[in-house]
Amino acid sequence: MKFDRALRRKIFSHSMTVLSGLAIVAILVPLAAVIYEAAVLGGSVFNVAFFTQGIPYPCSPHPGATCQQGGIAPAIQGSFIMMGIASLISVPLGIGAAIFAVEYGAHRPWARAIGMAADVLAGVPAIVAGVFIYALLVIYDPTISFSALAGGLALSIIMVPIVTRTTEEALRVVPNSVREAALALGISRWKTSIRIVLVAALPGVLTGVLLAFARALGDAAALLIVDGGGLYGFRGFNQQVAAVPIWMFTFATSPYKNWVTLAWGAGLFLILLVLALSVVSRLVLDRMTKKMRGG
Amino acid sequence: MSLGNPFPPPASRARLRAAKWGDRIFLVLTGLGAAGVIGLLVAFVAVLYYKAQPTIKLLGFSFLYTQIWNPTGGVYGVVPFAVGTLLTSGLALLIAVPLSLGAAIFLTQQAPQWMRRPVGQVIELLASVPSIIYGFWGLIVLVPIMRVDVEPLLKEYLGWTGWFGGTPIGLDVLTASVVLSIMAIPTITAVSRDSMAAVPLSQKEAAISLGATDWEVTRRAVVPYARSGIVAGVTLGLGRALGETMAVTLVIGNKSAIPTSLFSQGQTITSLLANDFFEQATPLELPALIEAALVLLVITLAVTIIGRVILARFQRSGTAGLE
Structure with a gap:
């Protein structure tokens, strides 16, 4: 038994x-x-034309005829412009909030409130972020509620909580003795925060920023509401601008053969970019931690 | 952290003053950042609530229990979409959680050493692949497979349950759930793998010394120790599934009615927004859509908060937790 x-x-x-x-x-x-x-x-579509040309005429090949391949150059340009706006807003905002929470608010309730707010924001669906920016801008000025600027703002909402959270964690890991040593040398508090603590935490901060960048770059949902894509590259911050994930969505739902193939190309482009970002951030993290350990 | 320095270094008065002002400015600037993050959350609810006023005033609570969405008839009910969202996300978790936990257990307990790190890193990477790519793959590759191979089989053998009625056409609630689960799996696996890998060896050794089999070590020593990480991973995965737009919109069929079986075309709150936000039939549809977005926001807020409450309870109950 x-x-x-x-x-x-x-x-x-x-x-x-x-x-x-x-x-x-x-x-x-x-x-x-x-x-x-x-x-x-x-x-199969990764060639020079893919990175330099615009949207091709829609076409499905008949026997004996070939389609123009075209490319996604305007969408790449648009995506990076909106990511630029988003980074300019979210990186200072997120890092500032994290410094405030860790350096000035340790053990105080509102330090926890910032962490909590960042967590909750991270859980907000991207499309709701898009609707929020649309609703906000419509109140303020309806003419810019559908533009590159609105797209950048919506993407910044996706980035802010990720930057805040990862920066917070990276700052918390910096031992208190480092801060005490700096302050004991008579270095002012803000210089200690920026030149010593933030620098020590830089690998973690950078990883967070790259992670946030990768997440926002591939997001189509928010942009669908506030930018809508469009056919053209950058024509001004108050104008619609093309974006890679939006084009992918448009192409994917189209019946045209050459557009569908281009959508796969756009998908591969996004995957490779995300891959590159994460490899870079890992390398940076490794090298900087090694450097710091080695003195 | 209060650090009064009892021996101030010799410094000119001007430098001290500059440092003091620098500190103040810095405090204000970072404080603005902090206020911005918290303010953003408050603004979210306030702005959506304000812009949804027309339908909130007109329809009241009926928006929350009306089962029909008919803009031209002036009838707005969020039920079909809320059901679609909860059904697809729930099913996705049902598929994703056992597979992800199994994979995490394999990767941390049984896999040969050489494959643990690389496979773990690949899965982490897959968690950051944009969701539209999963959706596009679902539309082009998975939909035909579901229509031709999987769904007829399910209908034949499980049709009696009532869950698999109707004509299987591939663009339906089931396919959407499968795509969502494929999307959520890397997230859940990566987070639970991290927490399982952090279980101290002593915990496992204690179980082994008591004569536990491999499975019993996992079940009694590893999983309980890693449970807060597992809950965090599942909450994260659920959050992503609830809010996923593009992948779902591409494969769910986009029909504004309560699904009657898993082969029904359906609509989630997110796909409703993606489809209708710029093709409104009547002026009143915009506030109705914004109110639907508000409902989704409340659902995701509830999930985040419930997840945190569970985590807090675990940590209080004394299990060494990981957050």
Whole structure:
């Protein structure tokens, strides 16, 4: 009887191991399929034209005819302009809030309130952020509620909580003795915060900023509400501007062959950019932590 | 942190004054940042509430329980979309949580050493792939597979449950849930893997010394210790599923009615916003859409807060938690 039970437990344990092994196969197969599809189909349009030309005439190839391939140059330009606006707003705002929470508010209730607010904001759906910016700008000035500026503002809302949270965590890791040493040397508080604590926390801060950048760059939902994409590159901050994820959405839902292929190209472009950002942030993190340890 | 320096270094009065002003300005600037983050949250609710006033005044609470959305008839009810959102996200979690936990357990407990880090990093990377790519893949690759292979099978063998009625066409609630689960899996796996990897060896050794099998070590020592990380991961995944727009809009079929089976075309609050925000049938539809966005905001706020309450309870109950 006793032997039986031990055997049963062992068999159960082994079958759970097999099941968890199957789980990882089950999750990696569809994820690999997504990346594979994007790499193969998207890779086929990766050439000079893809990065320099604009949207092609819609076309599905008839026998004997070829379609113009075109590219996503205006969308790349638009995406980066809106990301620039978003970064200019969210990076100082998020870092400022985090410094305030950690350097001035340790153990005080509103320091926790900032963390809580950032957590809650991080959970706000991107499309609701878009609706919020639209509603806000419509009150203020309806003519700019659908523009590159509005798009940048909406993307900044996606970035702010990520920057705040990661900066906060990075600042908290800096030991208090560092602050005390700086203050004991007569260095003023703000210089201590910026030149010593923030610098020590820089790898973490940078990783957070890159993470936020990657998240906002690929987001189409917020932009759908406040910018809508459009066909053209940058024509002014109060004008609609094209964006990569929006074009991907437009192309994906179109019946035209060359547009669908271009959508895969846009998808591969986004994947590679996110990949590059995360590799860069990891390298920065590694190198800077090594440098700091090595003195 | 109050650090009065009892031995101020010799400094000119002007420098001291400059430092004092520098401190003040810096305090104000960072304080503005802090106020901005908190203010943003307050502004969110206030602005949406203000712009939704016309329908809130006109329809009152009926917006929350009316089951029909018919802008031309002047009838607005959020129920079909709230059901769509909760149904797809719930189903997605049902698929994603067991698979993600299984994968996290495998990666931290059973996998050979050489594959733990690389596979973990790849999964972390997949968590940051833009959702529209998953949606596009769902539309082009998954929808035909669901229509031709998966759904007829489900209908044949599980049709009696009533969940799989109607014609399987691929663009439906089930496909949307599958795409959402594929999207949520890397997030949940990455966070729970981190917390399972942080379980101290002594915990596991204690269980092993008591004669526990591999599974019992995981079940009794690892999972309880890592539970706050697991809850955090699931909350994060749920939050992403609830708020996901593009991936869902592409595959759910976009029909404004309460789904009657998993093969029904449906609509989530997010896909409603994506589809209708700029094609409003009547002037009153805009405030109705903004009110729907407000409802979604409240749902996601509730999920975030419930997640935090559970975490706080875990931490108070004494299990060494990870946040």
